[in-house]
Amino acid sequence: MASFIIEGGHALSGTITPQGAKNEALEVICATLLTSDKVRISNVPNILDVNNLIRLLKDIGVKVTANAPGDYTFQADELNLDYLDSLEFVKKCSALRGSVLMFGPLLGRFGKATVAKPGGDKIGRRRLDTHFLGFKKLGAKLEHSEDCSVFQIRAQHLKGTYMLLDEASVTGTANIIMAAVLAKGTTTIYNAACEPYIQQLCHLLNVMGANISGIGSNLITIVGVSQLHGAEHRVLPDMIEVGSFIGMAAMVGDGIRIKDVSLRNLGIIPDAFRRLGVKVKEEGDDLVIPHHSHYEVQSFIDGTIMTLADAPWPGLTPDLLSVLLVVATQARGSVLIHQKMFESRLFFVDKLIDMGAQIILCDPHRAVVIGQDHRIRLRAGRMTSPDIRAGIALLIAAMSANGTSRIDNIQQIDRGYENIDIRLNELGAHIERVDD
Numbered sequence: 001m002a003s004f005i006i007e008g009g010h011a012l013s014g015t016i017t018p019q020g021a022k023n024e025a026l027e028v029i030c031a032t033l034l035t036s037d038k039v040r041i042s043n044v045p046n047i048l049d050v051n052n053l054i055r056l057l058k059d060i061g062v063k064v065t066a067n068a069p070g071d072y073t074f075q076a077d078e079l080n081l082d083y084l085d086s087l088e089f090v091k092k093c094s095a096l097r098g099s100v101l102m103f104g105p106l107l108g109r110f111g112k113a114t115v116a117k118p119g120g121d122k123i124g125r126r127r128l129d130t131h132f133l134g135f136k137k138l139g140a141k142l143e144h145s146e147d148c149s150v151f152q153i154r155a156q157h158l159k160g161t162y163m164l165l166d167e168a169s170v171t172g173t174a175n176i177i178m179a180a181v182l183a184k185g186t187t188t189i190y191n192a193a194c195e196p197y198i199q200q201l202c203h204l205l206n207v208m209g210a211n212i213s214g215i216g217s218n219l220i221t222i223v224g225v226s227q228l229h230g231a232e233h234r235v236l237p238d239m240i241e242v243g244s245f246i247g248m249a250a251m252v253g254d255g256i257r258i259k260d261v262s263l264r265n266l267g268i269i270p271d272a273f274r275r276l277g278v279k280v281k282e283e284g285d286d287l288v289i290p291h292h293s294h295y296e297v298q299s300f301i302d303g304t305i306m307t308l309a310d311a312p313w314p315g316l317t318p319d320l321l322s323v324l325l326v327v328a329t330q331a332r333g334s335v336l337i338h339q340k341m342f343e344s345r346l347f348f349v350d351k352l353i354d355m356g357a358q359i360i361l362c363d364p365h366r367a368v369v370i371g372q373d374h375r376i377r378l379r380a381g382r383m384t385s386p387d388i389r390a391g392i393a394l395l396i397a398a399m400s401a402n403g404t405s406r407i408d409n410i411q412q413i414d415r416g417y418e419n420i421d422i423r424l425n426e427l428g429a430h431i432e433r434v435d436d
Ligand SMILES: CC(=O)N[C@H]1[C@@H](OP(=O)(O)OP(=O)(O)OC[C@H]2O[C@@H](n3ccc(=O)[nH]c3=O)[C@H](O)[C@@H]2O)O[C@H](CO)[C@@H](O)[C@@H]1O
Pocket: 023, 026, 097, 098, 125, 126, 127, 167, 168, 169, 170, 171, 172, 193, 197, 312, 317, 318, 319, 340, 341, 342
């Protein structure tokens, strides 16, 4: 297993360009299963999760051509449908959370999918009820193994209907949309998730011949069509990586330009950092974060203590709370971080407390951070990365710390951040990758 050795205290400066969005890439790559024509996708990030998904598609017979770095053509014209039911396939799917996005398109096009409980981050329960409830509403039948680790979904014909989702699940909404585009009649999904990932998926599907309206809202209407055709699509910059870079620039930056961020698709992410007192300047489609000697947490208008809490889009994405929490450790003032969606995403604060941060973990969902205003620097430490976003947050903490830190289990970081050590070293960081 690989680790990072990080020499703290080196200021970062210069320009960095975000990779393509992981969560969008996982969706649009799976959408290529909906047609036998060629679909070309560019700005695909070169990260573990995406590469594993592409390998899985190849395993089932999808022809994948790499045209250039991050630019692929997919053609799902000769799939091995028997393999989809094999134990080997089910096992491979369970190792990768993104694999769950294959089941909507497979059900929509071939009327069957075998689903294993997917892997991914250890950040709390990751239930799939919304996916299954949506498939059932469309007319699919569901059977599961005794321990509920493998589900078989079957449907002769999917039929459009109205559905109100039990929660605005991101991958659930994507899956139901992909199952419904080829269904007979009209499907209306209320309480749909509407992250830019979902919007981009819908745009691609429409270019492929689907008829989806309400894009960007929580009420999506899909008029089923008989088939889809080839298309080209470019993945947006990764908004979570952009947010991670804003946090990094505030903590250890000496002037950083984040290039081509697709500002209008960042929602309230820049404002969340501004609430911690971070200066985020907009220059065209770039963000510029100047050097910060100090940054001061804002209060609400009535003077009460700042709270940063996650919410379904266009609320604040839960995927940036770990980074915001680390940035808060060196702010002037205090802030409550409230992670509402996931149960186990805040436990990494133990490591930050070991490094000297002042944090009260109130319960699994809430942590109060008492900012040090740079009076005391974090101490270097040895830690392990429990999940992708805690991993990047710990990397930022280590870069700002006094001394040399080590982060183990960095494949969690590699799941979502492309060559992060190389790209940050180009800005002046001192990060060494070591294999045990
Ligand atoms: C591959 C991918 O795209 N992964 C993202 C996707 O995961 P994923 O699609 O798996 O996450 P879901 O949107 O289904 O839900 C995430 C968690 O939030 C809870 N929940 C969800 C909606 C809601 O209205 N209320 C609520 O409490 C769910 O119960 C669950 O515990 O969305 C998550 C939530 O933005 C992100 O962290 C993940 O990075």
